Amino acid sequence: MQSSAVFLIEFGCLILGLGLLGRFAGRFRFSPIPLYLLAGLAFGEGGLLPLGASEDFVAVGAEIGVILLLLMLGLEYTATDLVSHLRTHYPAGLLDAVLNALPGAVLALLLGWGPVAAVVLAGVTWVSSSGVIAKVLGDLGRLGNRETPAILSILVLEDLSMAVYLPIVTALLAGVGLAAGGVTLAIAVGVLTLVLVLAVRFGRLVSRFVSSDDPEKLLLVVLGVTLVVAGVAQQLQVSAAVGAFLVGIALSGEVAEGATSLLAPLRDLFAAVFFVFFGLHTDPASIPPVLLPALALAAVTTATKIATGYWAARRAGIGPRGRWRAGGTLVARGEFSIVIAGLAVTSGIEPSLGPLATAYVLILVLLGPLTARWTEPLATRLTGRSRRRSAPVPPGAHEALDDQDTVGRT
Numbered sequence: 001m002q003s004s005a006v007f008l009i010e011f012g013c014l015i016l017g018l019g020l021l022g023r024f025a026g027r028f029r030f031s032p033i034p035l036y037l038l039a040g041l042a043f044g045e046g047g048l049l050p051l052g053a054s055e056d057f058v059a060v061g062a063e064i065g066v067i068l069l070l071l072m073l074g075l076e077y078t079a080t081d082l083v084s085h086l087r088t089h090y091p092a093g094l095l096d097a098v099l100n101a102l103p104g105a106v107l108a109l110l111l112g113w114g115p116v117a118a119v120v121l122a123g124v125t126w127v128s129s130s131g132v133i134a135k136v137l138g139d140l141g142r143l144g145n146r147e148t149p150a151i152l153s154i155l156v157l158e159d160l161s162m163a164v165y166l167p168i169v170t171a172l173l174a175g176v177g178l179a180a181g182g183v184t185l186a187i188a189v190g191v192l193t194l195v196l197v198l199a200v201r202f203g204r205l206v207s208r209f210v211s212s213d214d215p216e217k218l219l220l221v222v223l224g225v226t227l228v229v230a231g232v233a234q235q236l237q238v239s240a241a242v243g244a245f246l247v248g249i250a251l252s253g254e255v256a257e258g259a260t261s262l263l264a265p266l267r268d269l270f271a272a273v274f275f276v277f278f279g280l281h282t283d284p285a286s287i288p289p290v291l292l293p294a295l296a297l298a299a300v301t302t303a304t305k306i307a308t309g310y311w312a313a314r315r316a317g318i319g320p321r322g323r324w325r326a327g328g329t330l331v332a333r334g335e336f337s338i339v340i341a342g343l344a345v346t347s348g349i350e351p352s353l354g355p356l357a358t359a360y361v362l363i364l365v366l367l368g369p370l371t372a373r374w375t376e377p378l379a380t381r382l383t384g385r386s387r388r389r390s391a392p393v394p395p396g397a398h399e400a401l402d403d404q405d406t407v408g409r410t
Helices: 002-027 033-043 055-075 079-110 115-126 130-139 148-174 178-210 215-235 240-250 253-280 288-315 320-329 335-347 353-390 397-405
Strands: none
Touching: 002 033, 002 055, 002 253, 033 253, 033 335, 033 353, 055 215, 055 240, 055 253, 055 335, 079 115, 079 148, 079 288, 115 148, 115 335, 115 353, 130 148, 130 320, 130 335, 130 353, 148 240, 148 288, 148 320, 148 335, 178 215, 178 253, 215 240, 215 253, 253 335, 253 353, 288 320, 288 353, 320 353, 335 353
């Protein structure tokens, strides 16, 4: 009885603290993810006040948090949208993967961590934070900008790529052989293809089966189906997160909209618990030794993300200022990077990988909103100076360029 009371007090204080941190972040208009990570560091081993009674429950809540993050991500896209983006923007997705995954893989190999850790760190540096970027676009009033579809296309391709990448990482971390890993990947690709086909052709029937006018029943059915599919996916070594993502894709229309509004508070709660859980398993004393590599990696991948966004926007016919905005917006890393690093931390392949990923995400989740706001003005000023030095600019040229870049802006 006493242990139950301690659990309630301890977990209640944790949730209350997260709520206050989220409110603080909202007041200053930045992502609460770094504050959640710092809270985890404070309550973990080596922190100020280690958790005791509630740590097991936090572990379960963290797993649910990952599932809900991926479910909500899937609900944002229809299968038709995914297929369309894949056909139209796959060159930008390939460039994104090469430029941003390679630095992480190279650093892991240089540090002597081995090929499996290289694959994991490549994923950490590859994927931008959809949640942080969506919030930044809304805060800056750029949702209607001409470059925004190019940004969203890259995010969609990254999310879709995770459905293939996560099973590969799961198999590698489990230490299965080449044959078993190939089977796992084949299952993942097969399930992904099947779900996309079913969602395109029979999405309305699936949504009609899940649909309900009663919000309570809709919530229970969607959440139940998601957890069951996630569990089956994990049994098949495909990853529970991928299973949840596919459920989200399969649902569309009013069902997806209703489920999104109902699940959003749950997602926010358990996602916060997930970030805290990741911090709990990182000793604060282990971060200073990897801080310099994390800073170097952050600097390199900031440049590669800006280059990716610039190229993707240029390919879409966007003017120079919009290209710089697109590049600066893509810099932030967040939830997916922590999900990938969390798999590695749980498997115990490399003790320093978790602290490095924590420091890396903390740096870029704070830097991302700044690059989104200031990359374009800084680049415009620098290129303007070089242009003035090299040749005279006809009157009105800058104004015409501004008009080209701001068409469709809300």
